[in-house]
Amino acid sequence: MANVVELKVGLHCEECIKKILKTIKKFEDIEAYDIDTKLNKVTVIGNVTNEEVIKALQKIRKQASPWEQESGMST
Numbered sequence: 001m002a003n004v005v006e007l008k009v010g011l012h013c014e015e016c017i018k019k020i021l022k023t024i025k026k027f028e029d030i031e032a033y034d035i036d037t038k039l040n041k042v043t044v045i046g047n048v049t050n051e052e053v054i055k056a057l058q059k060i061r062k063q064a065s066p067w068e069q070e071s072g073m074s075t
Contacts, residue, residue, distance in 0.1 A: 002031050005044040005053050006067035011037050019060050026056070041067055 011017055017035055020042060024033050029047035036043070042064070044053055050066055057064040 002045050003048060005048055005050050007042045007044075007050065007053060007057070007064045008040055008067050009042045009057060009062055009064045011035065011040050011042075016062065020057065020062060023056050023060055024053070027052070 009020065011020070017037070020035065021033075024030065024042070024044055027044070027046065027048050030044060032043075032045040034043040035041075042053075042057075054064045
């Protein structure tokens with residue numbers, strides 16, 4: 001079963017994005033991926049975990065953290 005990994009990553013320039021894509025593509029069993037530059041969000045769908053993707057991004061000196069879902073409801 002595929003996992004959906006959503007991470008907040010600093011996407012500062014085209015070079016950053018290229019490095020991140022290159023790193024993501026090295027994973028086996030990836031079904032899909034998306035980089036949203038407006039939200040600084042990286043989504044990876046496949047047989048990977050948050051920890052695996054975060055560690056891989058840290059190796060290329062990119063800080064990544066789990067994406068926090070905002071409910072939009074304030075009580």
